[in-house]
Amino acid sequence: MTKKNRNKLLITAAVLFTSMTSCDSLLDVTPKGTYTTATYWRSQSDAINGVTGIYNVLLEEDFTGHAEFTFDDPSDDQYRAGDHSEDVAIENLTYDAGNAQVRFGWKWKYEMINRANSALIYIPKIATMDDAIRNRCLGEARFLRAFAYWRLMLIYGEAPVVSEDDVLTGNYNKPKVSIDSLRSMIQTDLLAAADLLPDTYESADRGRLTKGSAWGLLCKLYMYWEKLDQAIVYGEKVINSGRYDLAPTYVANFTPETSNNDEMLFAVQTSDIWGYSDFTTYYTPREWNGWNFHQPLKELVDEFEANDQRKAVSIMSPGDKINIGTTIATYNANMSETGYHFRKFSYWKPNGGLNYSLKTPLLRSADIMLLVAEAKIRTAGAGAGDAEINKVRKRAGLDPVAGAGMPALIHERRMELSGENERHQDLMRWDKAQLIDITTYYNKPKYGKDNNILVPARTFVRPKHYYFPLPQTEIDKSNGVLIQNSNY
Template sequence: MKKIFLTLSIFSLIASCSDDFVDIKNEGTVDVEDFFKTESDAMQATNAIYSFLRSWENTGFPAQYVFGVTGDDVEKGSNPGDASFINAYDNFSFTISDDGVHGYWTGQWQAVQRANQVITNVPNIDMDTTLKNRLVAEAKMLRAYFYFNLVRIYGGVPIFDGLQTNYIQPRNTAAEVYAFIVKDLTEASAILPQTYPAGQEGRVTKGGALGLLSKVYLYMKDYQKAYDTSNLVIGMGYKLDPDFNHLFRPAGEFGTESVFEVNCGCSAEFGGSQYAEVQGVRNQFGWGFFTPTQALENAFEPGDVRKELSILREGETTPEGDLIKKGDPQAGNSWNQKVYVPTSLNNNACGYGSIQNLRILRFADILLINAEAANELGNTSAAITNINLVRNRAQLGNTTASGQGALRTAIWQERRVELAMEMDRFPDLVRTGQAATVLGPLGFKSGKNELFPIPLRAITDSKGVLTQNPGYN
């Protein structure tokens, strides 16, 4: 398969714009101007966007320490000296020059540029019109997802709608970015199918676009639209997997609860992902990073089956028969069980856990989005119905909360334990105004750490056009 050589020039978002930079064509690649001629080109270019979803930037260290250890349910893990730079995210001491801050920024912009190549060039290809429109819609949904990541972490960022000659642009406001995301998701949802033929699992769907849109509306605090849109998703036939353990095992992939899921299957084309490996039991399955905190342990109610099915402990035997090692002082004593792949199912051709899919959006999240939006609108009965669906699957009784304030707290708590270690906790704390209280003891500073800094290299290469977030210098 030929590779797409996409010339990128977004200041330091992707590559340096220094005058002495020479763009040398790699052997076996094709320039973008010689590409986008056939239907096959269109499909390959769209698949290149999907390949980023399973990339290091989106499933490995950068995403995990930006969205993960900044919350209070995940800490660095491994032994103290291993990748000690991650400690800066545990205690909010990262700076504008931090490689992690820059790495996540760069990765998301690479993905945006891939999407923009498809959105701009595929409409000009002489090919099946239905497929053409669908591929552009897929690219728009994926671009919306990448912008959603960017706006939650960095705030307002430049909007690049298509390919441009000048990428040195000032930041748009967060409100403008959210409006851009809504537009992409609305247009995508009008075209995307709800299902695909067998063998195409992982391509984004109408339900995925509407589900992500409902979450975006929740972040915008547009509760009526979050409620209405999540109701559309609820009406599409998704169901909670009755077995929480099955949900996160390979057999549960693309099941009834899957709304937006990354296909990370080990293949000759893509080679799996490292999402599970970086978090797997150290010296047994993986590297042992991004482990559950004591605070997360304490957050579960007695009898909640999610506790033991989310946290993998030393010395335990898993339901699939793996004995987890113990007594290794370099390994830690608990890990993220949601990423665990049984030894009997592991594909050694791509490394441990490479077949483990990344669940970006589950139906349980949709139910809790709907519950939160309903409660904010004063519809406590609808909120209680949906929070109870999630609780009952965890073998818990119905919520005892009544009244808008108590129910709001109960929904936030349910999000925490249901979505534990799925990279939602930090942005949820910021979104709901809890970050200063919960994360303050860890080093979080109100008025600063709600956002990450814009990387110094990006500001320098933009010749000062990009401005910094408050509190960073």
């Protein structure tokens, strides 16, 4: 736990610049100075701005601003590229507890938890407040705390829990809890969030969390918990609600003007004029204002079916004409070590430069549809998930499938969610359930555009590589309270 997390929450002007609205005029917040819990949480506007400050953590480069997506580099979809030495060990499965990437996001997850705890402690004490706004704020805090623990659980397996009581008593040096304990806490927060959050928002508040956000993350939680029946229940709440339908086109999810659509259950909210995130910069070719990280491999590109409309949206391929704002440029293989870039995360302003209004997707209805399809296939057999799979395929311009089993489901998730930080976790989840042999995916090299070896064959070790080690710096600071994960 960092010193920052041991202190009571300070909400500064920076917190107030990330209002989750889609109207720029409502984002212009006058700086109000520095506050402590002794002088804040007095009014409804304090509650709204304080909760907005929890969302603000998502913009951090060492959280979803970039670092979280590095944990997908071991997958068979992408090559790390870039110039971060710590990423080499992540991709090669040779990391240890001293790896910088292992520690980067830890503090920001607990910063999000800390801010959420403060909101949950003090918002109920605000004397005069609209009940609907109070409930919404509490629901947002519960969801965002659950999301931080969700990411801790996926990456580390076991981690400490810091509750509201711990904040009030200053008890921050906590031992880690089991995976099932984390899952139970995440479940409790998400069920509460689903009760408290609204179904939808008016346009000014588009991008804030909804009931569908909580149901969707519950569906994912139950899939990782192997509670498939429950995953179907909460996934179908999303699908059957009539409020969180797929966007009419795949590209709408990756276009600044339309990326806050009904399908986007949870996304990092940015605007080119106020909410800069490094995410877009990392994925974009260096020649076109980016930093050249996370390049798709030919193996991924080749798996797209003919006429799959997602390919042109997702991938920059040699010869593609790309609108980089000031001109229509031609992509060529020499811009990348693999011969390709992800296209879905890059957008440019008409006068040049990257457009940071593109939202970073963290949870989409398409993901939930495919999880429901998987749960149905695994509980009722091949063909049981055809309706959900075919809805996703229809939007992609593809013919329907019949009698789809796990191979078809695995293919569809790979195509639909490429580059969205799902593949590595999916492969590990399926391996744990003995649906695949992950070593056949990882114990082989990754090849570049000239058929050169970019990454040598890795050795995936079960159960060691299912989780990353806890940061050694945190273990050292705990004075023996925090115990390292086994196998590290």
